[in-house]
Amino acid sequence: MALKKKASKIPVKKTKKVTTQKKAAAKKPAKKSSKTVAKKVAKDSIEDSLLELIRVTSAELPDDVQKVILEALEREEKNTSAEYAMNIIKANIELAKKKSQPLCQDTGTVIFYVSHPVGFNQTKFSDKILKAVTLATKKGYLRQNSVDSLTGENSGLNVGPGHPSIHFHEHAKKTVEVKLMLKGGGCENVGAQYSLPHTALGAGRDLDGVRKVILDAVHKAQGKGCGPGVLGVCIGGDRGAGYMESKEQLFRKLDDQNSHPELKKLEKEIVETSNKLGIGPMGFGGKTTLLGCKISALNRLPASFFVSISYMCWAYRRQGVELSGNNQIKKWLY
Amino acid sequence: MKKINYPFSAEEMRDLKVGDMVLITGKLYTGRDAVHKRLHDGVKPPVDLKNQIIYHCGPVILQDPKTKEYKVTAAGPTTSIREEPYQADVMKDYGIVGVIGKGGMGAKTLAGCKEYGCVYFHAIGGAAQVLAEKIDKVTGVHWLDLGSPEAIWELAVTDFPVVVTMDAHGNSLHAEVESKSNDALKKFL
Numbered sequence: 001m002a003l004k005k006k007a008s009k010i011p012v013k014k015t016k017k018v019t020t021q022k023k024a025a026a027k028k029p030a031k032k033s034s035k036t037v038a039k040k041v042a043k044d045s046i047e048d049s050l051l052e053l054i055r056v057t058s059a060e061l062p063d064d065v066q067k068v069i070l071e072a073l074e075r076e077e078k079n080t081s082a083e084y085a086m087n088i089i090k091a092n093i094e095l096a097k098k099k100s101q102p103l104c105q106d107t108g109t110v111i112f113y114v115s116h117p118v119g120f121n122q123t124k125f126s127d128k129i130l131k132a133v134t135l136a137t138k139k140g141y142l143r144q145n146s147v148d149s150l151t152g153e154n155s156g157l158n159v160g161p162g163h164p165s166i167h168f169h170e171h172a173k174k175t176v177e178v179k180l181m182l183k184g185g186g187c188e189n190v191g192a193q194y195s196l197p198h199t200a201l202g203a204g205r206d207l208d209g210v211r212k213v214i215l216d217a218v219h220k221a222q223g224k225g226c227g228p229g230v231l232g233v234c235i236g237g238d239r240g241a242g243y244m245e246s247k248e249q250l251f252r253k254l255d256d257q258n259s260h261p262e263l264k265k266l267e268k269e270i271v272e273t274s275n276k277l278g279i280g281p282m283g284f285g286g287k288t289t290l291l292g293c294k295i296s297a298l299n300r301l302p303a304s305f306f307v308s309i310s311y312m313c314w315a316y317r318r319q320g321v322e323l324s325g326n327n328q329i330k331k332w333l334y
Numbered sequence: 335m336k337k338i339n340y341p342f343s344a345e346e347m348r349d350l351k352v353g354d355m356v357l358i359t360g361k362l363y364t365g366r367d368a369v370h371k372r373l374h375d376g377v378k379p380p381v382d383l384k385n386q387i388i389y390h391c392g393p394v395i396l397q398d399p400k401t402k403e404y405k406v407t408a409a410g411p412t413t414s415i416r417e418e419p420y421q422a423d424v425m426k427d428y429g430i431v432g433v434i435g436k437g438g439m440g441a442k443t444l445a446g447c448k449e450y451g452c453v454y455f456h457a458i459g460g461a462a463q464v465l466a467e468k469i470d471k472v473t474g475v476h477w478l479d480l481g482s483p484e485a486i487w488e489l490a491v492t493d494f495p496v497v498v499t500m501d502a503h504g505n506s507l508h509a510e511v512e513s514k515s516n517d518a519l520k521k522f523l
Contacts, residue, residue: 101463104462105393147481154484185413186459222515285507313459
């Protein structure tokens, strides 16, 4: 995987080198100027690395997601609209990567999770993120997707109150890790939050109640969230924390194992049951309604029992990088 | 696989049935939330929509800084149900004969399809590259003041792949799947 990205990164790097060399040549072709060039590259590389992260996230699906999509294609009956949909999805994944263009035109809410060591300057890093997002929009890696909720005005830059969404987290490691998710509006709209007990569904304050409301959310979503999709679920928390945690669950790899045995069982059960509902790809009817489900739990107040569900479309765009000391991309995380 | 070519007509749409896989060639107009609201508010459309197809889509468009030409780089469908309050009226008032979107629409639109000879075509959600490849050219843009994703883009397409999920005879695949999956769900609750 790292190899593939390295290959696609080459043109970006080349352009950079050419321009800096040109600048240096215009000034002085002396030894001293090559030092300045080296410094300049190091200084600019946070933005370059973030831009590359955005490009790859928008155009390429992580391997774990591609794998389950191909399995879903195999499962569908031949010559049905479900199989037709999955075939177009497969072709789209290949084409987006080849052309290095957005998999889906809705490049979504741009959500960054940055894990950093003690003493890290969050203000400066946020500023770099804003610059990279603006540049990525100009380059067409991101659609002009940020609208003023009061005036309806689109700044065209993807920057404004709440956009992009940036979350910082201090960790014990010395490295900086940046994870990115592009979450489209169609699937965000079918997310749901339930408060247990839920009389109409006969869902009580236990794991069976949790199971019932999750299945209800899958049914309500039908094909509107661009299924087959993946669920991120949080049991507990307050309304805000619950939704946040449900999104963070979507950063887990699809083939990981929940360390909590009951939640592990529930994740599996939700996927199996959902795939018996017959909603299928795009809601056309078919065998695969869900590609995965990830669940975690936060503590709650005695009075509250929320179940928060985030739905991710098949165009599950998430990536992450570990940055080196000079802010180059050292490792891809998915 | 069926093919329909521009100019479109209500008669031709009435021949289509739920489940038909169709390739569309000719002209499409994009129109999503802000366009539908503005039309519904009574603003006259900037183009004649009679016998046209509206595509629920907010594309990624790049403009060449020198030639000023527009290029579509990603163009999949957006969720159609948000236009449910308006769609049937747009059929009635402006004579559109086709809607392309994703996720399907409700009873009001289905009744409109039957009355005015219109079909709802489902494009594959998220397949922005496959669908952008079928767009040969941007032939015009209107209401750009709504922002690029919300503007009316006039697109020339060849063999644009869609599936009929709501026809002009009152059939809806979405209503059928909704009802069947609801019966299945009851067994698990």
